[in-house]
Amino acid sequence: MTFRPVHTLLLFTVGLPACGETKPPTPPAQPVVERPKPSEPRFVNVAPEAGLTTVLYCGGTDKDHLLESVGTGAAFLDFDEDGRLDAFVVNGWALDETPSQVRIKGRNALYRNLGDGRFQDVTDRAGVDGDGWGCGVCAGDYDNDGHVDLFVTGFGPCRLYRNRGDGTFEQVAERAGIEGTGWWSGAAFFDADGDGDLDLYVAHYIEATFDEVLAARRTSTWREKVKVMAGPFGMRGGKDRFYRNHGDGTFRDATDDVGMTDIAESYGLGVLASDLDNDGDVDLFVANDSNPNYLYRNDGNGHFQEIGTWSGAGLNTNGVAQAGMGVDGGDFDGDGLQDIFLTTFAKDHATLYQNLGNLSFNDISASLALKPLTYETLKWGCAFCDFDNDGDLDIVIANGHIYPQVDQESSLNESYRQLPTLLRNDLGRLVDVSRNAGPGMQIPASARGLAVGDFDDDGDLDLLITAIDAPPLLLRNDTTHPGHWLKLRLVNRHGAPAINARATVQTGKSRLLRELRSGSSYQSQNALEMHFGLGAASRIDQLEIVWPGGQKTVERGLNTNATMTFREPPPVTAEPTR
């Protein structure tokens, strides 16, 4: 394989028109360079032989209530700090239809990576099984003890699993002050106020009781053909919450104090905590289902202003609030600013908001032809990831309908179980390579969660996907002739992953930006390590790491095809003055 220099991507970003859907998509300008044949992607599902076999439940077969459609999330994390990515999947409950009652209370599953392609189910020993109806997961070391903790959202109380550092966890949500029941979905740890500990944002989807779930009947009609569950439009949305970390292992609900009062009670799902304006503090984007997305701008002191609509990232280019599900951030166009990718409902396109700087966004979905590429599927988990190590960010999406009834009516031409989408970035043009991406990409599932990480430590990114009423998929990336790569493990002063640290790798004229993040995708957690595809570059000219708090680490002349660990330097103390 030969490679495409990333800097050429910049060519297409200049002068992109704000195209409406009614105009035909304008293909991005193609740079005049010799273009090698891109590598053929290949993903293989190795979940069964790896031992990831837990069935992930989500309600009954008919899906009468929306709760039975949202599914659960997944995480890649190294909980035992042995250098290998372990897998965690969240589980819901199974319901009987007649009478409507609980059939099985599903248990979460934590799988320890044994390093030989197999995983060991250590759920019981670790103490993270839970018995609530789980939804999402995010990770971060909230108590600064150097071990990555897990936060699991759900229908009912959320769970905070504190990692003891000996392979076991303790559930401390109530003790930590994270109280209240509700229908919680996406979440993310991030240091909102720069005080050195991780705060927490949790999206609240809909106000509902379990009695309502059991009593629900299908009263809506999908495309005038089949009776399906009602909602979410017309249901009462829940209020998202922000928890401030006191630094002593406890949190307090500070939603109103920091300006994040969710007065619209929008249907919150995906959460992206990221420094979107490169000003050194962490902003927050919330993908809202059927409501305008929120974009909270951080003023640098942990106070936020919601500017979604006028930032350009609240609505699509037609001024429409889409059914936002999952979200990811990444520097898609290589301009040093992180763009936002949003997944949406079926019969609507996914949206890519190009970051123009200063928290101004432009919906460039039309110019990327995202409508024909993503219109039919119902899209959930998503990630910017360079699956072929060629130096640019591709996009992967987990798909699956919420209405099983679509299978009963052939004229709808839809299916409940859908195939994932892999969009390869070919010089700024997205090309759907899904159906030629190996057998793992041809497994129909009503997929929801998606986490990205290199579980087999071979330098390319693998995928962990959850699906409703099915075991997870572990899609090993077997793409041949991948380019060079670099993996970074950025460790803070406490020994844990440095959430929201950023790294820029420079090779020749190309600069690749990554950010270490808690949460994002759909109710899921990507590996807390950074992956860079480097294409033909066999040497890194410069690596610059910006740690939370602003300190920098700069390294020059690094080798590639390696995993490197960098530790946050000690704080700079001011010289005493006399």
Added chain:
Amino acid sequence: MKKALVPTLVLVISMLAYQRAVSQQGASSRAESMDKSAAATYEHLASAIIAIEATEDELVKSILLGYHAAAQGHLKAAAMDEKGRASHLEAAASEISNIANEGDKRIQAVRQRLAKAGHTHNTDAVTKEDFMFINSKEKKDIVALARRVGQMGESAKTADVRAVADELGTMFDKAIAPE
């Protein structure tokens, strides 16, 4: 709201039907009197429904007028206050966004409740969204203006600020003008 009236109507009609049945043998003049009474009641109800809808129209219009006045106020302040220009412009952008969305977040939550009760207004031909005054074309233009205003920043020239204020005024007047 309309939906809430349905059970009342059903009850009234059922009572009338029942009374009619038990008075089969009664004088036909009494039945006719009851028919008239039911029609008159329905007439009153129709007037109330129409009045309520007109009231809602006026209420939402006044809410939009409030956002517009607030936006113009912020733009005026931005034109005069060079130091605080950026924050005034951002505040104006927020108010303009509220016009585009036909309500701030509180109003949006109310609209969701109404939608749940089956109370909707106009369906946009392009986006299928419910709206009262601001159709999708107008919304798109107003959102674009909000973005522009929000991004003008402290270096914006006074003349440019005044120009966007005029632009907003024209857009707004057109949007809320009777069809």
